[in-house]
Amino acid sequence: MKKVLLITFLLGFIFKSCQSKREIQSSKNLEIEEYITEMMNNHSIPGLAVAVIKDNSIIHKGFYGTKNLTTNEAISNKTVFKVFSLTKTIVATSMFKLIEEGKISLKDSLSMHFDGLPEKWQYVTIGNLLSHSSGLPDIHQLIKELEDDSIKDKEFIELLYNDEMEFATNNQWRYNQTNYILLKMLIEKISNSKFETYILNHQFKKTKSENVFFSAGSNVNIANQATYYDYKREKAVFEIKKEFSGDKNHPLAGINLTLDEYIIWNQRLDNDEHISEKTKMAMWTPFKFKESNRHFLYGWDVYTVNGFDSFGFSGGGVSGFRKFVDRNLTIIVLTTGYKNYPVQDIMIDHIAGIIDTSLFNEQTVLTEQVIGEYFLSNTTRDLKYIIEKVKQDNPKSNLEEIFKSIGYTLFFQLDRKEDAIDLFKANVTEYPKSYDTYGSLGYLYFLTEQYDLARNNYVKALELNPENSYSQRRIKEIDLILKNN
Known part of the structure; x- marks a missing residue:
């Protein structure tokens, strides 16, 4: 009798444990669905497919939106x-x-x-x-x-x-x-x-x-x-x-x-x-x-x-x-x-x-918020307002790396070079003791052939970090360019 009760108890425990895991995963899948819907709406993504594989099992797979805006055919498991x-x-x-x-x-x-x-x-x-x-x-x-x-x-x-x-x-x-x-x-x-x-x-x-x-x-x-x-x-x-x-x-x-x-x-x-x-x-x-x-x-x-x-x-x-x-x-x-x-x-x-x-990374969530403030506003907002708004909401957060990442994306992927430079200028104003912010701004000036401005920023980066050999090399390179022009 005791064996029967023990087996019954163990089976019940295993069933409840499995049920609990299924409920947790179901909740996570719902959260993923809601998040994907939000991102597709915010960024007007036409079509999307997602797979999540955990411990060698597919725990989430989804197809969203359309594979062609003209025909409005849905994304599916056959979509290439x-x-x-x-x-x-x-x-x-x-x-x-x-x-x-x-x-x-x-x-x-x-x-x-x-x-x-x-x-x-x-x-x-x-x-x-x-x-x-x-x-x-x-x-x-x-x-x-x-x-x-x-x-x-x-x-x-x-x-x-x-x-x-x-x-x-x-x-x-x-x-x-x-x-x-x-x-x-x-x-x-x-x-x-x-x-x-x-x-x-x-x-x-x-x-x-x-x-x-x-x-x-x-x-x-x-x-x-x-x-x-x-x-x-x-x-x-x-x-x-x-x-x-x-x-x-x-x-x-x-x-x-x-x-x-x-x-x-x-x-x-x-x-x-x-x-x-x-x-x-x-x-x-x-x-x-x-x-x-x-x-x-x-x-x-x-x-x-x-x-x-x-x-x-x-x-x-x-x-x-x-x-x-x-x-x-x-x-x-x-x-x-x-x-x-x-x-x-x-x-x-x-x-x-x-x-x-x-x-779970707070910096990821903060990055999404900054992108939202920068790209998704229906009104024209200057960078100073955006920085102050995000800092007010996240007083302990450092936005330097986030703005640098967004700036490089604007410059290299979206071909919005002036916007990227403006963003890096705001970053320098906000973080004037960071040699990296000056070096990053100098790099964009260098790539757009604004050599005097590039040199000034590399000099400032070198002042803040005298061991910064990269800025030293860039200054020498710029001096050679200016000499030959």
Whole structure:
């Protein structure tokens, strides 16, 4: 009798525990749904798909909005998303498979695999390509200008041979598309197969599928493919994103897949089917730059939330993939555009905080508030008002890094250079003892060729931090430019 009672008690306890977990997860899913709806409304996101994988189980998967504003077709599990530069993480994983097989090494120089390279190119390694520390001239503008797939990759790369290196190899990080054209050439040479065939075979276990394929252009009419949009502020309308669709872009931003296909790829990564655990850890090791504190891995970026590192990347300002390895959590966010601000990374951080309280970050919530004040107001507000408003609501918060992040996004992704400079000027006024605020403003002045203003800000940054070697180098560079003008 006692055994029966004990078994009954244990079964009841297990049932209640399972029921409680289901209720908690149901509550979290509802919170995620409400949050996604809010973000889609605030930023006029046309279409979106989200997956959350926790402890190797899909705990949330959702499809929202429309894949085409003209036809109003709904986003679904059949919708194919262009993941843009998230392609690079998959290419990097393929490279580490070749490393695992002993066919190449991170330390291999380009001269070991290619003949006829300029002298300074010969010492660039595969590790430099993956970590964007090569310093090679960037081919990105040529890809836009030529739009010609009849030119072979080698001939295309040769067009850069007479260009100056952007910086000394290993010294710093700079995002560079040339690196991945060369990685494509390496994969084809070592595998003796087409780049696209190799990636699809080894990463997706298929060569032809409606659910995963290469197509770099977002204006190509393909069944079930989501349509991507740019918001034109001067016209106040969404327009279809126009991009070159040639093969040259395939290693840079060419993978298209459904959310389900992406989930399967991630499961294979978690199960060590792509590469071993040891090889993954090597891939997720920070590269040591000689003159930069930038944290970047081999083909992957690293994002830190509450002391927890997550590995991933974002693409086109619309897609994000992140693995919180220590928390056994993966979040995928795929969107088709936005009106105000690219929010895929912010959404990932916020959803992570909903799922796992140890990842809840007040800075993420504050960033959303600042973006809301800056972008979503129906009236014209100056920056001083915005800063004072947010500070009043959050008196203990430091907004310096938030405004710096928003400013760089305005400058580099949204092409709102004057707004970015104004934001950084306000940041300097608010945080006059921070050498980094002056250095950041100096950098934007430098990029817009306002060299006197750039120099003044770098000098101020150096006064606040005499050990700031970066500002020292920039001042010397500016002095040389001014001398030659």
